[in-house]
Amino acid sequence: MLPSYAPKQRGSITYSNGSYPRSKETFSISPLRFQAKTSPRVLGRRKQLILRLALIIVVVSLFGLFLWPGGSIAPLFSLGLFSSSEAFELETVRYYDLSNVQGTSKGWEREERILLCAPLRDAESHLRMFFAHLHNFTYPHHLIDLAFLVSDSKDRTLPLLSELLEDLQADPDPRQPFGEISIIEKDFGQKVNQDVESRHGFAAQASRRKLMAQARNWLLSAALRPYHSWVYWRDVDVETAPFTILEDLMRHNKDVIVPNVWRPLPDWLGGEQPYDLNSWQESETALVLADTLDEDAVIVEGYAEYATWRPHLAYLRDPYGDPDMEMDIDGVGGVSILAKAKVFRSGVHFPAFSFEKHAETEGFGKMAKRMKFSVVGLPHYTIWHLYEPSVDDIRHMEEMENERKAREAEEKKKAERQKKTKDQFTDVGVQWQADKSEVAKAADKAAADEKVAEPALGVGEIKKTDTTPAEAGEAPPKPQEEVRGSLGRRY
C-alpha cells in the first residue's frame, strides 16, 4: 500500500480501459458498432422517460411537503446518511490522563493550564482594575482559563464583565486573548450586605463565610476541567501585584501557596497595614479554644472575640526580607491562592460548614493539611489590596474634611474682610502723607520763622509732628470698622 501522499503513478502510465491510446486517425475495423445514441426514436423515448420521472418526483415531493410541512427536505437529498454531520462533525469522546496535569514548578514550559477563578458580587467598580491586571500577566494567556461567578449583584457587574471579556478575546494582539472563558450566573440569595462594615463585622462572619464558601465551591466545580494543572484564586479588589505573580508562586512547587496581603492607607492612618489575616499558623491556644466550641461554630481570625494567639503571615512581613522565604501555614486567606489542581481534584474544597471549627478559605487550608498537602505562605512577597475606608475611617475622614472646610472658610472670611476693608475705606494714607508733608512743610516754615525768635525749641516741635501722622494713619479705622461690623451684623 502506497502512502496517500505518494504520486498516483498507475493512472499516468496505463489507461483506465487497459488499452493503448488510440488517435482519431486509427482505422477501426469493427463494423458492428452499436449506434443507439444516434437513433432519434430511442432518444425521444428517453426524453419521455426523464419527463415522467421528473413529474413523479415533483408529485411525490409535493405530497411529502403536504405530509410533513415542518420537516426539512435536506435529508432527502443527502439520503439521510449525513444527517448527523451536515454542518460539523461532533466529537463525543474525550480522553484525559490526569498524571500529566499534576503541576510542576515550571508550568509555563510544560504548557500547564491554569484555571483562574474570581467570585464577583457588586464588583463593577473594581473590574477595570482587575482587567488591567489580567492584561499584564506574563504567564502565557492562552494557557489561562478564566472563570467568573457573578452572584446576587445589583450593579452592572455582569454586563460590564461580558463587555470587557469580549474585548479581551477580540484583542488584535495574539498574546492577549485567554483560554476558555466561563461566566457563571448563580444567585445564592445572600442577605448580607457587601459594604465594608457589614462585611467585616464579627456577628456576620460565620454565615457570610459559609455563603462565600458555597459560591467558591460552585464556581470551582463548574469550571474545573481534567486538563487543568493549577487553580488560581484571585480577588478583583487587588490593587497592586507583580505581573509575574503566577510564575513566582508556581516556582515554589507547593500544593497551596499564598503571598502576603497588605493594603495601603492614607498617611493619617499610618501609610500601610496588614490586610489578610486569614493566613496563619495554628496555635495551641486556638486548638484548645476550638475544643470548647460548639460543632457549628466558626473561628474567625482578626477579631477580639477569639484570641487565638496565632502567628499571622501578614504581621511577619519585612519590606526588605527575602521574597522567596516560605512559611508553613494552616489557614489561608482567599485574596490570592495558587493551588495545584490535584488538591481540588482529590476533594479539598472550601467548607461551607464548620470543618475543624473553620469555614471557607481557612477551612480550605485546614482540609488541605488534613489530606497531607503542603500549605505555604510567603511572608515577604507582598501584594496590595485596594484600600476601602471603613465606616470609622469615613467618619474620621468626614471630620477631617469638615475641619479642613472650617479652616478654609475661616481663611476665606479673613481674606474677604481684608478686601472689604481695602475697598470700603478710602486709603487715607496718601492724604496723610500729603498732609504730613504739608504739616512738615508748615512746620519747617514755622520753625524757620521761629528759628529766628526761638531756635532751641524747634527740634522738639518737629519730632512731635513727625510721629503723629504715622500713628493716626493706622489706628483710626479700627474702632470705626468695629462699629460698622457690629452694626452690619445686627441689621
Added chain:
Amino acid sequence: MGPVRALKRTNPLTVTVGVVLCIVIFLFLLTPSSDTSASAAHRKAHAASNPLSPPTSPFRKSNERARDGKRIPPPVVHYHMNNLTSSANPLENRETILILTPLARFYQEYWDNLLKLSYPHELITLAFIIPKNRDGNAATAELQERITKTQKTGPENERFASIIIERQDFEAPLSSQSETERHKMENQKARRAAMSKARNSLLFTTLGPSTSWVLWIDSDIIETPKTLIEDLASHDKDIIVPNCFQRFQDDKTKEDKERPYDFNSWQDSQIAKDLAANMGPDDILLEGYAEMATYRTLLAYMYKVGGDPRQEVNLDGVGGTALMVKADVHRDGAMFPPFAFYHLIETEGFAKMAKRLGKDSFGLPNYKVYHYNE
C-alpha cells in the same frame, strides 16, 4: 432490447406502481431521520465550539487554528445556573445526568445495562476513571472498543451525549483487586481513601455547569431496572440509594438465589456512636466486620419480599455501588472524604458531610440493583 420494449408499453399501471414505490422509499428515508431529529437537534444545540468546553457536552471537531495560522480565542460563554433544576420529573425539564464510574474491570453486562437505560441518552454523559496499571489498560481498551461501537456506528438514540475517560495513577492499595484481598479490614482504610480520591477527581473534573443529577454506578453493577434514573429522581431526594444485591448459585441446592451485597448504607446506632467516641482522630468505623460490631441498621437487611419499591428510609451512611445525588449537593462541597471524617470515610463520610451541609440521605429498601458475582 429489454428496456426499450418496456418503455414502449407506456402503461398507466407502471406509472402508478412507480409512484407508490417512490413514496415508500421516501417514507423509509424520512421516518428514521424524523425520529432522531429531536435528539440530533439537542446534540447539535448543546455542542460546544472547542475542546476546552465542559466535558459534559460534545464539541465540534475543527482545527483550533484559523486559515492564517492564528489561534482563534475561545468565546465568552455564559452559564445560567439559576435555571438549572434537579426535579422529580427530570425528563420534563430535560435535565442532564452525569453517570460516574470508577472502573477497575470492564464487564460487558455493565455496558449492556447502561445501553438499556430508558432515559434519553442524549441527556446522559458517562465518565470513567481508570487506574494506570495492567488491569486498567485492559479495561480501557475494552471500554474504548464498546464506546466506538456505540458512539460511531450504533443507532443514534443509543449514543450518549458525551463520554469522558480519565486515567490516574492510584496509590498502591488499589493494585490488587481480588475480592478477598480487597475486603480485608486493615486494607480497607487505605483502599477506600484511594477510592475516595479517585471518585473526587472524577467528580470535580466532569461535573461542569449544566449537570442536574449525578449517578454513581460501580463498574460491577450489572443489572438495574431500565428506568433507574427516572425512578430514583422521582423521589426528589438530595441523595438516594437503591438496595444492592448479588445473584448467586447455592452450592448445595444449585438454586439461583440472591443475597444482600452493599453494607455501607445504614442508619446509625448508639453503639457505633460510642465506639467512635473512643477512637483516635484518624481511626475509622467500618461496616460488615465481626471485629467491629456496630449494630447499625443496614439497608441491605430492610428488604422485604413483595415490599413497596417506593418505600423510603432515612440513612446516615450510604454505599457507592449505586447512588443518585442532586448535582447541587456536590457543588456545595459534599465530596468523598479520603480521611477520617467523623470516623467515616468515602461514601459513608460523604453522607455525613452532606448532612453537615444540610442534605439528607435516603434509601429504597425494596428497589434492587445487582452486583456482579466473582
